[in-house]
Amino acid sequence: MHxxxxxxxxxxxxxxxxxxxxxxxxxxxxxxFTKAEKMDEKxxxxxxxxxxxxxxxxxDLQNEIIVKKLSAYAPEEIINFEIILCxxxxxxNNYKILAANKIIDAYVSDDGFLYxxxxxxxxxxxxxxxxxxxxxxxxxxxxxxxxxDFEHLLYVSTQAYKNKTGKQQEDDSFPRDVAxxxxxxxxxxxPAITGNDxxxxxxxxxxxxxxxxxx
Numbered sequence: 001m002h003x004x005x006x007x008x009x010x011x012x013x014x015x016x017x018x019x020x021x022x023x024x025x026x027x028x029x030x031x032x033f034t035k036a037e038k039m040d041e042k043x044x045x046x047x048x049x050x051x052x053x054x055x056x057x058x059x060d061l062q063n064e065i066i067v068k069k070l071s072a073y074a075p076e077e078i079i080n081f082e083i084i085l086c087x088x089x090x091x092x093n094n095y096k097i098l099a100a101n102k103i104i105d106a107y108v109s110d111d112g113f114l115y116x117x118x119x120x121x122x123x124x125x126x127x128x129x130x131x132x133x134x135x136x137x138x139x140x141x142x143x144x145x146x147x148x149d150f151e152h153l154l155y156v157s158t159q160a161y162k163n164k165t166g167k168q169q170e171d172d173s174f175p176r177d178v179a180x181x182x183x184x185x186x187x188x189x190x191p192a193i194t195g196n197d198x199x200x201x202x203x204x205x206x207x208x209x210x211x212x213x214x215x
Contacts, residue, residue: 039084094193118150119148
């Protein structure tokens with residue numbers, strides 16, 4: 001009986017150790033979040049960075065944090081958050097980012113690439129901007145086994161807008177509709193992907209650090 005309990009305890013310790021190693025990213029300490037009145041790009045990234053560091057890799061928790069923080073803003077500022085998000089999704093619609101998606105996920109699809117770009121945004125301003133310049137930057141940020149998908153980020157503005165206004169039935173006053181009517185379509189029918197196309201056998205040379213880590 002004692003030996004059995006010892007084995008169970010040992011396995012528990014080992015499992016805890018494994019779980020701790022699943023995410024080796026370094027997260028910055030979070031201080032009290034203080035919102036500004038206006039939603040500009042700086043404020044947008046402040047929310048994303050805060051949620052990323054506070055959630056420590058838990059995307060469900062990060063989603064909750066973003067919705068909670070965003071719900072404190074005026075309705076027009078929640079709309080501005082959505083507008084900035086759409087602009088960032090369009091900015092990341094690039095063959096370089098598609099290559100990172102291919103290397104990490106081993107396959108690409110229209111929906112998958114959209115969710116990948118949302119995930120990239122969720123990693124924060126520095127990671128997003130450095131990855132736009134060179135996807136190899138991600139090799140030093142994320143680990144094997146990561147699931148690069150943050151579909152829920154598509155809906156944070158809608159939920160926050162509902163929380164703030166009390167309106168539950170979506171209409172053309174909602175953030176996504178406003179952004180779409182401004183020409184910010186990040187999905188099918190939106191702007192074509194930019195940059196230089198690649199062939200799969202070129203990826204090891206194009207992004208050697210990312211290729212080595214995920215292959």
